[in-house]
Amino acid sequence: MRMKYDHDVIVIGGGPAGSTFARVAAAGGMDVLVIDKRKEIGVPVRCGEGLGKGEIIKQGLDLPRQCYSIEVEGAKVVAPNGKAIVWKNEGTRGWVLERKFFDKWLCELAVEKGAKVHTYTRAIEVLRDEKGKPNGVKVSHGGREPYEVRAPLIVSAEGMESMMARQMGFKTVHALYDVDTCYEYEMKPYDHENLIELYFGNEVAKRGYVWIFPKANRKANVGIGIGGNVANSEKLGGVKGAQPKTLLDAFIKNDKQLKEASTLLDFGGVISVGAPIDEFVKDNCMIIGTAAKQVDPIHGGGIGIAMETGVMAAGVALKAHARKDYSKAMLYEYEKQWRPGLGKDMANRLLLRKVLEKVSDDDLNHIFNTLTDNDMPDVMDGRFAGPVAKVLAGRPQLLGVLSALVPSGKPKV
Amino acid sequence: MITIKHDGCIFCVGCSSVCPASAIEAVGTRMKHFPEKCVDCGLCVKICPANVIQMYKGVKEPDDLPPEAKRG
Numbered sequence: 001m002r003m004k005y006d007h008d009v010i011v012i013g014g015g016p017a018g019s020t021f022a023r024v025a026a027a028g029g030m031d032v033l034v035i036d037k038r039k040e041i042g043v044p045v046r047c048g049e050g051l052g053k054g055e056i057i058k059q060g061l062d063l064p065r066q067c068y069s070i071e072v073e074g075a076k077v078v079a080p081n082g083k084a085i086v087w088k089n090e091g092t093r094g095w096v097l098e099r100k101f102f103d104k105w106l107c108e109l110a111v112e113k114g115a116k117v118h119t120y121t122r123a124i125e126v127l128r129d130e131k132g133k134p135n136g137v138k139v140s141h142g143g144r145e146p147y148e149v150r151a152p153l154i155v156s157a158e159g160m161e162s163m164m165a166r167q168m169g170f171k172t173v174h175a176l177y178d179v180d181t182c183y184e185y186e187m188k189p190y191d192h193e194n195l196i197e198l199y200f201g202n203e204v205a206k207r208g209y210v211w212i213f214p215k216a217n218r219k220a221n222v223g224i225g226i227g228g229n230v231a232n233s234e235k236l237g238g239v240k241g242a243q244p245k246t247l248l249d250a251f252i253k254n255d256k257q258l259k260e261a262s263t264l265l266d267f268g269g270v271i272s273v274g275a276p277i278d279e280f281v282k283d284n285c286m287i288i289g290t291a292a293k294q295v296d297p298i299h300g301g302g303i304g305i306a307m308e309t310g311v312m313a314a315g316v317a318l319k320a321h322a323r324k325d326y327s328k329a330m331l332y333e334y335e336k337q338w339r340p341g342l343g344k345d346m347a348n349r350l351l352l353r354k355v356l357e358k359v360s361d362d363d364l365n366h367i368f369n370t371l372t373d374n375d376m377p378d379v380m381d382g383r384f385a386g387p388v389a390k391v392l393a394g395r396p397q398l399l400g401v402l403s404a405l406v407p408s409g410k411p412k413v
Numbered sequence: 414m415i416t417i418k419h420d421g422c423i424f425c426v427g428c429s430s431v432c433p434a435s436a437i438e439a440v441g442t443r444m445k446h447f448p449e450k451c452v453d454c455g456l457c458v459k460i461c462p463a464n465v466i467q468m469y470k471g472v473k474e475p476d477d478l479p480p481e482a483k484r485g
Contacts, residue, residue: 037439046425122440143441160430163438174431181427181462228431228460244462268462270427 003135007033007116008321009153010137012123012164014041014107016303017289018157020059020310021317022110022117028318032115033149034107035139037122042103046269048184048213048221048300050196051102052094055304059311061109067102068095069215073194077376079368080201080361087376088195096196096213096221097303106307126154126167134168134284152326153317155286157310160270162291170287171277176228178274178293180208180300183244184223186265190257192220198299199251200356200364206230206242207357210251211299222258224248225271225300227357244268271300275350280313280338281331288313294342297350305342312337348382351405358401366395414469415457419443421465428457428466 009025011018014036026032038044049069056063072095074088111117120142127136127148136150156165162172192214199210207227214220230242245268252258272295280287288294289306296305316334320326359367371379375387384405392399417428417437422444429437429444436450437457458466 044424159426161426161439163429163435166435172430173433176431176456176459179427179431179460181460183462231459243464245464266423267425268423268427269425270430270460270462272430 003129003150003152005135005150005152007031007149007151009033009155009317010035010149010151011115011155011157012137013157013159013289013291014038014117014119015103015157015159015289015306016106017291017306017310018155019103019106019110020307021155021157021288021314022115023106023113024311024314025317025321026110026113026115028314028321030318030321032110033151034110034115034117035121035123035137035149036117036119039120040100040104041107041117041119042100044267045099046267047099047271047303048211048223049097049099049215050094050213050299050301051097051303052092054091055307059307063095064101064105066098067105068097069219070096070194072096072196072214075196075198076193077368078197078199079365080203081365081368083365083368085368085371085376086195086373087380088373089377091377094196096215123164126164134282137164152324153284153286153320155288155313155317156291157287157289157306158291160272160290162287165287165291168285168287169282170279170285170292172287172291172293174228174270174272174293175274176231178272179228180225180271180273181228181231181244181268182223182225182271182300183248183268184221184266185248185252185263186215186267187220187222187252187258187261187263189218190214190220190222190261191218202361204251205247210248219264222248222252223268224251225273228270271295271302273297273300273350273353276343276346280335281328283328284326286313286317286331286334294338294346297346297353305346308342309338345382352379352382352384355401355404359398363395363398363401366398367391370394414448414451414453415446415455416467416469417444417446418465418467421463423463425462427460427462431456431460 008030011034022032022034074092078084123137125138129135140146165172197212208225210224272293276293288309290302295302313334320330434450434452436447
């Protein structure tokens, strides 16, 4: 006898990835259930809240005013010696969001298209049919008596924790080397230049950076992310004193403006800065967004990627739904679309991250002194050859480190 | 074994994202440690941005042990 399903798809997690998936899938006619363990969608906020404009425009969405705090024009990247490069053009415009409202808005869009959303509902266990293929989830609302929900497709959009994805067999455990541990304050007053500010240097933030994301009314998110492998306990192989909160406090103490400012909010988190996981689909399962480690390895931003992935995966899910075939082979199309596009961008960024973490503060200063504002688009888009040649002209000893960025072996100096 | 100082926890779930044994999970509004699954690797201690997870030697029953973990 055929299994009777409650829904066509269950999405675990109502963040940007899950809500976007749900919106597109529901608009295409699927019966979608989104469950989120949080009491309120979008709370607590665990990120710096930056988002480029590209993805929202591409999806034809109109961001409501309450969803963002301020519009930013680009980024200012600051070297250990204080030299700054500004990266500002048409493509770098973006928002510093109010994640609380943004996430809820995205979720509401899904509801408007017909998706069903349950908050405070935690997935406890992935249920399987007699062949061992997932066909439902055991959930609990607010810690009450668990019940079963059945669907032929389960989508994990769980974010960093990804406990259900682990049960589905995805390898979502993060290695320390591939995560940054972050601490952040919301601070006021801070007068900014409508630019996201990033401060690099081994003194400032070991294998990471300090960021200042401007917000409306002279507020700013001031945070730090440092490599998980160097953080905290020196007994376990870390670097002495490399504790995100301690380093952030030290940075704030040395900043003319921030040392006088108040903190309005403490928060923190762990972000993925490694490669995406090795497979995104299994029979009756998909994994999208941060759960699949689809996060930019340079800045740890995942909202744009999550939304783009949500659309992509939902497109494939709709095809699978039309054929009533949720096999891995059918769902694999999502991964096939993802790897060459978004996957390639991410691989470039990962390479850049790994190279950057190898250079000393002195070399970093040299790189920043050499490059100009005009070089930033090349660097950020993965066209490394030009900038690398420029840097090497003044400091050839960096060849060993930087040659990794140029695919055809040795760059011309 | 580890203990979590819940007072300072900012609930970022970083510990559970690096835990190779799925021994820490967000349950309700706090992180719960499941000692029976814990492999004492210390990754959560290292990753915690708020520095509220501590490791200690030996098997001690921490006060915040979830009832389901208290066997016997």
